[in-house]
Amino acid sequence: MNSKNNIKPNFKIFWDGLEDSGHTFNTLDWYKKYAEEMIPYFSKRDIVLDCGCGSGEMITSAAKYFNKIIGVDFSQSMLDKAKQIIKLNNVDNIELLCANFTEIDEYSNQKVNGIYNNGVLQYIHFDETLIFLEKAKRQLIDGGEIIFFNVPNIKYLDLYGLRVFHSDERVNPINLLKKHVRLSKDIIKEKIKNKNYIYDAGIGYWYSEEDFRELAKLSGLKVEISASKFLHYAYRMHAKFTIL
Secondary structure, three states: OEOOOOOOOOHHHHHOOOOOOOOOOOOHHHHHHHHHHHHHHOOOOOEEEEEOOOOOHHHHHHHHHOOEEEEEEOOHHHHHHHHHHHHHOOOOOEEEEEOOOOOHHHHOOOOEEEEEEEOOHHHOOHHHHHHHHHHHHHHEEEEEEEEEEEEEEHHHHHHHHOOHHHOOOOOOHHHHHHHHHHHHHHHHHHHHHOOOOOOOOOOOOEEOHHHHHHHHHHHOEEEEEEEOOOHHHOOEEEEEEEEO
C-alpha cells in the first residue's frame, strides 16, 4: 500500500514468535553481500544502530566493519535467534535491545555515527518514518547518517505483483498480459470481499522517491536516493539522510 495509507496492520503480533524474516535470498552468504553493499554508505564506522535487526543475520555480517553495533527489535523471539547466530559466529561487538525501534529517544542513550535498517521500512508508514527521522537525527554524531536500505519503490509495485523480479528469464509480453489479467481479477475479488482491501503485493508499505524528498524537507535533512545493486531487489531503493 502507499506509504501514506493510514491503515496499520499489527506487525507486532505478526512477528512475535517468529525466528526468521522469510525473505528470499536470506542465507548468510547473501547477508554478507548485503553488508558489503551497505558499508560504503557510512562516513564513519565507530558506533551504529541497526533499527529492526530481526534474527541477526545482517547485523552479524556487518559487525566486522564497525567498532560496535547496537541492534534493536521488538520481537524477543527474533532477538533470541540473533543471540544464537552471534554466538555461533563468535562476534563480540554487538549489543541487543528489545524495544520498538521507532521510539529511539527512549532506548538510545548515546550518540552514534550511523542509524540504519534493512528491509524494514515496509512495515512503517510515512508519519511514523517522519517522527523517527526527527528523533533519530538528534542521536547522530556530527557527520552521521540515517539510512534506509532496500525500501520497496512504489513505481515498481505492479511489475513486482506480476513477478517480473522473481525470474531470471526474459520478460515475455504475452505472458505478462496473462498475469496482469489474472492479477486484476484476484484484486477485484478481494475488493468485493473486503471494501477496505488495498493491494500491496504482500509487501506492506511502498514508498516513492518523492516521499523521501518530502520526508527530508519536513525533517530538516537532505536525502540521497540510490538503487539496490542486486537484480532480485531491483524494485527496492536505498535512502540516505544527512543533516543539512
